[in-house]
Amino acid sequence: MARSWGRNYHLIVEFAPNLFMAQFHSAEPMHFVIAKQPWTMGSNNLLIEWINPDEDRKFNEDYTFETLYVPIRIYGILCKIGEPSDLHLLTESMLFAKGSYILGIAKVNVLKTVKDRVRLTITESTSITAYIHYEKIGRICNFCGIMFHTVLHYSKRRELFMERIAKKQSVADIPFERFGKWMTEI
Ligand SMILES: [Zn+2]
Known part of the structure; x- marks a missing residue:
């Protein structure tokens, strides 16, 4: 999955089980990843939530992943x-x-x-x-x-x-x- 995102992401970290954070070099590849949903891993789908790095860090439970x-x-x-x-x-x-x-x-x-x-x-x-x-x-x-x-x-x-x-x-x-x-x- 990560590989198909190309070289445009800067870093992907798994900071809780099945919870990943990806950082991008610029907005364009990030928008690509959001717009090209749904991403799949086997028969599972990946849910994405956008975060603004300039805002305060969210707690894990603040993510709803509902869209x-x-x-x-x-x-x-x-x-x-x-x-x-x-x-x-x-x-x-x-x-x-x-x-x-x-x-x-x-x-x-x-x-x-x-x-x-x-x-x-x-x-x-x-x-x-x-x-x-x-x-x-x-x-x-x-x-x-x-x-x-x-x-x-x-x-x-x-x-x-x-x-x-x-x-x-x-x-x-x-x-x-x-x-x-x-x-x-x-
Ligand atoms: Zn049911």
Whole structure:
């Protein structure tokens, strides 16, 4: 990861586990690093927070790392006008087969649930469902819609599930996937 940043950084120090500080020679390469997010290490994403060296040093707990710039692909607008059919199972291959999408960069709060789809109203009687794919994001939970973990490692779902079973209540509303897999896979 560090190597791909080129020779423009001055110094990278790991001053707490998985917490690095990079110093740059000038603003330009630093802006490049911020604008070219998301950076990845394997299937993990690196969260970046900018600090001003002229200001007082922050404490580790002052860093929130809650913002990530993510290129998003918006599918479904160009090739699909109308409602998803209620007679046909919507599969990713149907939806993404034509491969036409709109690309944009979203500033995402990583502490909040992301959207897997948006409804766009075109006219009073027409609306489109568009589907959102997040580029280079290794994991988004298909159950709670929050980045950086998967539903398999989401203990709250398991707890909710066991609680319902114990009370002999329905678990129909707690499936593995409440959010579409297309968020990370296409
Ligand atoms: Zn989750």
